Structure formats: C-alpha cells, structure tokens
Amino acid sequence: xxxxxxxxxxxxxxxxxxxxxxxxxxxxxxxxxxxxxxxxxxxxxxxxxxxxxxxxxxxxxxxxxxxxxxxxxxxxxxxxxxxxxxxxxxxxxxxxxxxxxxxxxxxxxxxxxxxxxxxxxxxxxxxxxxxxxxxxxxxxxxxxxxxxxxxxxxxxxxxxxxxxxxxxxxxxxxxxxxxxxxxxxxxxxxxxxxxxxxxxxxxxxxxxxxxxxxxxxxxxxxxxxxxxxxxxxxxxxxxxxxxxxxxxxxxxxxxxxxxxxxxxxxxxxxxxxxxxxxxxxxxxxxxxxxxxxxxxxxxxxxxxxxxxxxxxxxxxxxxxxxxxxxxxxxxxxx
Numbered sequence: 001x002x003x004x005x006x007x008x009x010x011x012x013x014x015x016x017x018x019x020x021x022x023x024x025x026x027x028x029x030x031x032x033x034x035x036x037x038x039x040x041x042x043x044x045x046x047x048x049x050x051x052x053x054x055x056x057x058x059x060x061x062x063x064x065x066x067x068x069x070x071x072x073x074x075x076x077x078x079x080x081x082x083x084x085x086x087x088x089x090x091x092x093x094x095x096x097x098x099x100x101x102x103x104x105x106x107x108x109x110x111x112x113x114x115x116x117x118x119x120x121x122x123x124x125x126x127x128x129x130x131x132x133x134x135x136x137x138x139x140x141x142x143x144x145x146x147x148x149x150x151x152x153x154x155x156x157x158x159x160x161x162x163x164x165x166x167x168x169x170x171x172x173x174x175x176x177x178x179x180x181x182x183x184x185x186x187x188x189x190x191x192x193x194x195x196x197x198x199x200x201x202x203x204x205x206x207x208x209x210x211x212x213x214x215x216x217x218x219x220x221x222x223x224x225x226x227x228x229x230x231x232x233x234x235x236x237x238x239x240x241x242x243x244x245x246x247x248x249x250x251x252x253x254x255x256x257x258x259x260x261x262x263x264x265x266x267x268x269x270x271x272x273x274x275x276x277x278x279x280x281x282x283x284x285x286x287x288x289x290x291x292x293x294x295x296x297x298x299x300x301x302x303x304x305x306x307x308x309x310x311x312x313x314x315x316x317x318x319x320x321x322x323x324x325x326x327x328x329x330x331x332x333x334x
Contacts, residue, residue, distance in 0.1 A: 031115030041122030146195035146224030150184035186212030
C-alpha cells in the first residue's frame with residue numbers, strides 16, 4: 001500500500017436562491033457527500049481514506065475525481081471500496097485541468113450531491129470529529145441560507161509530525177475580504193445544501209484559479225454565511241507535492257507579501273471579476289455595487305488605482321498585506 005499508510009492519529013441571501021434540497025437533513029443526522037480530487041497521490045492516500053472511514057459522523061458517501069493518475073492511486077481506491085462495500089464510493093474521470101477544475105467538476109457536473117458537501121484533499125489526515133463538528137456549527141444557522149464552513153488546521157510534516165496550528169484570521173469574514181483574500185482552506189470546506197445549490201448554479205469559468213477562493217467569493221457575494229472554526233479539523237501535511245503550502249513562519253509571510261506585490265494578483269483579480277460578472281444575477285445588490293467599484297479599481301493605473309483602492313472597503317486580514325496590495329495597485333500590478 002502507500003508509503004505513509006501507517007500514519008495514525010491519537011484522539012481526535014439572495015432572494016433568487018432556491019430552497020435546499022428536499023430531505024437533505026440538518027445537524028447530527030445529515031448526509032455528507034465527500035468530494036475528493038486525486039492525481040498521483042498514492043504516497044498519502046491510504047491514510048487519508050482511513051481517516052475518513054474513522055469519522056465519528058458515519059453518514060457519508062465519497063465521490064473521487066481522478067486526474068489521470070499513473071501510480072497506485074486507483075488501486076488504493078479500489079481496495080478501500082472493497083473494504084467498505086456498504087459505502088457509496090464512486091470514482092470518476094477528472095477533467096485533467098488541475099485541482100480547482102477537478103473539484104468544481106465534482107460539485108457541478110452530474111446528479112446533485114446528496115445533502116452537505118465536504119471537500120477532501122488526497123494527502124491530509126482528518127481528525128475523527130471533523131465532519132461532526134462542521135455539521136454542528138452549520139446547524140446553528142437557517143437551512144435556507146447558504147453556509148460555507150471552514151476551520152483552522154494542524155500543519156504537520158509529511159509523516160504527520162512537527163505539528164503547528166495554522167494562523168488565525170482576526171478580522172470579520174465577508175465579500176470585502178473575499179475580493180482580495182481567501183481565508184477558507186479548501187481541505188476544510190463544508191457546504192450546506194443551500195450553498196451546494198448556489199454553487200451548482202454559479203458558472204465557474206476555467207480561469208478561476210482556486211476552488212476554495214471561489215466558494216468564499218460566491219457564498220459571501222450571494223449573502224450567505226461564512227464560518228471559520230478555531231478548532232482544527234485535520235492534519236495538513238506539508239511535502240514537496242503540495243500545490244500550495246501552508247503559511248505559518250516568517251519566510252511564508254514574506255512569500256505572501258511577494259505574491260501580493262507581483263503581477264500574479266492582477267491575473268487572479270481579472271479571473272474573479274469575470275467569474276463574478278458572469279453570475280451577477282446571484283449577487284446581492286450590495287455585493288454587485290462592491291464588485292463594480294472593485295472592477296473599476298482593477299482597470300485603473302498608477303495613482304488613480306491607489307486612490308480608488310484606498311477608498312474601497314476591501315481588506316486583508318493583515319495590515320502589512322493590505323499595504324502590499326496598495327503597492328501593487330500603484331505599480332500597475334493590481
């Protein structure tokens with residue numbers, strides 16, 4: 001089996017939106033459809049699948065999109081399915097356009113996922129309470145309103161050791177933050193049925209760079225609720241194959257600032273503006289107004305861009321990161 005399969009864990013609105021799916025359920029008894037994107041993940045996949053099987057919330061099914069793995073990924077999935085014949089475990093072909101496209105295809109194509117939706121990376125280790133905790137937090141909110149849940153994580157090395165808790169985000173969550181920052185880690189994200197319905201209606205162009213950022217943008221823009229749990233729900237393993245690593249130390253903070261001051265943020269902004277414009281009918285009037293101002297700021301250059309950005313309500317969770325955005329706007333990189 002996988003090389004790390006032996007790792008073990010001790011302990012633990014917009015008025016146009018439709019009603020949630022009938023019979024989806026809320027709270028402790030709710031069904032959760034887990035969406036997992038895989039691509040050559042054999043080194044860590046077995047431990048992740050075992051951690052899903054060990055969840056204290058037992059009402060779940062699993063849908064996996066595989067992006068053409070050439071290692072033992074599919075064999076590991078087949079063996080897991082044989083060990084759990086009572087489970088609905090489906091393996092489908094991914095679009096082979098990267099992780100974001102794979103996750104969004106799992107969410108948006110085919111029959112609607114049953115109940116809530118949780119997103120799973122192939123190389124983490126879920127703590128036993130992860131799903132139960134998410135459902136408990138989501139159940140405190142009206143079921144007809146889209147809810148996106150995320151949590152902090154325990155950052156570990158590739159063997160699950162050297163553990164540290166991911167950074168806090170002290171400022172409020174909302175669309176003004178989502179326009180310039182993603183704070184919802186996709187490997188922790190859970191949607192309630194109303195949010196699933198919203199995200200299936202929202203058109204996501206291929207240019208959308210990150211599925212989790214897109215979830216944060218759309219749920220907040222549509223007037224939904226975004227929750228960030230202080231209690232970690234998983235081990236987020238750091239290794240050479242991570243698409244994006246965790247940001248915890250001084251070197252990581254400097255890298256964040258560098259990216260904010262680079263032309264990369266302009267490309268992300270352009271993609272997000274186009275995607276949100278394509279879904280304007282799902283936005284609240286307030287979010288539509290904010291988007292129009294943000295789009296005008298993105299098109300401006302030099303000092304006018306800086307003045308426009310400084311006059312908008314957008315914000316990062318860190319003052320230093322917001323200053324880096326101002327620098328990017330002044331130097332035509334916003």
